Amino acid sequence: MDFFSTFNPLYSVSGFFVGMLVGVTGVGGGSLMTPLLVLLFGVHPVTAVGTDLLYAAVTKSAGTLVHGRNKTIDWKVVARLAAGSLPAAAVTLWFVSGIDRHDITAVATITIALGYMLILTAVLLIFRRRIIEKIRHLMRDRRPVQPSTVATMTIVLGLTLGVLVTLTSVGAGALGVTVLLALYPSLHVREIVGSDIVHAVPLTLAAGMGYWVIGEVDWSMLVTLLVGSIPGIVIGSHLSPRMPDRLVSAMLAITLALVGTKLVFA
Template sequence: MFFEGPFNPLFSITGFCVGMLVGITGVGGASLMTPLLVLLFGVHPAMAVGTDLLYAAITKTAGAAVHHRHGKINWQMTGLLALGSIPAALLTLWLMSGIDRTDMAAVSTLTTALGWMLLLTATILIFRGAIMAAKTRWVKTHALPSSRTIAIYTLILGLVLGFVVTMTSVGAGAIGVTMLLLLYPRTAIQEIVGSDIAHAIPLTFVGGIGYWLIGEIDWFMLLALLVGSIPGIILGSFLAPRMPERLVRIILAVTLAMVGAKLIAS
């Protein structure tokens, strides 16, 4: 690590930068935080994921409270996602607890999985506009699935998110929101985002607590990240209306793709 001691100020600087990006674009928290911890600070992938999950649970709580106050959370959608994601998270944690996480093969598997998730996130960020345009055209010419079918698909989405988020801490934001927009084309995007954030809280909290129980949480690192990220998110939210959001999103996507490729190659 660049700094030895219980409280690393470089973690706070990293948290501030990532928090500012989150405030500007609404995505990028776990997508950037976990790989930065692994690549820049040499943190073990499992500890980076576990610490980042608790970090996400804390930071997303404030966002969910705002969305709830404005009535922008669909609790049925959130419940269906959690019905799939929480059991998947528990199963993933059980599998993680049974492997030797210091083994190089395990480290390589976690690092590669994180890299592929970053590439998928980057692809979705770049092509979300085209995906949404295609969805709009499809809705105009096709009948929507039944509510029961949509509920089943939402449950399946929760299962997938529970697995990938618990393993890599990535996916609840850009990937989850995009898939929900496809499943619920007539639901306002603010409600989709609010529901996704509300669902991410129990998922990341369960995941974070699970990693703590298997010894993969660094509490000083978590505190340092929060110290930096909270003012970063506030500043980013203030700057968001003044920034070219599309340009920032493309830069973020390219950065994620480069980091993902480096993780896969490492």
């Protein structure tokens, strides 16, 4: 079966709108694309996750080039995150490869995990500032945090992201940025976001290739999604400065919460 016989233009249309939202809000495509594939197109959850991981690797590579050119990457943070996330991704892939991925229990587990991650992303979008202030306040009330402790906590964050992203394709952006902002108050937000995006590229690429090895990537669907999403991201990035940030974030958070709830309680 060749590419053109399986080409579905609706994937490109969906990719365009998801890409535009990613460009406007900065929220990772996994939070939007994976549930869209599962709920709207009926794609098997494991295949949706595997395909979306490679989709994220490609789209975030463009962001890596931009942040590299602008010198908004802290490579020390990237290395610490990767030290935890890549081994965790490998272990998670080993686990996924050893189960019957079409078993009802396995499908339900991945779907519910995806739903909870979407709800968590929605909460972080709305309450990120308060959560960061609370964490920093707790850290100030204790003894000064040693650099070695911050390094260890960053590796643990990477490990957590490795498991969650490999299992659901969601979490690298919302959860990663929130915790990093609390751990590294001296870094500018642009450096935190840049470092998080750069770290997401090898993580999603490694996890996505792992899903390909076990046969859970739909290449035709991936290419069709990218055909729409790349111009969508470009347009969204240009629209972003003109859009009311709080309104867009609130609408996106409500959407993710509703979709997440549907996945959990379906």
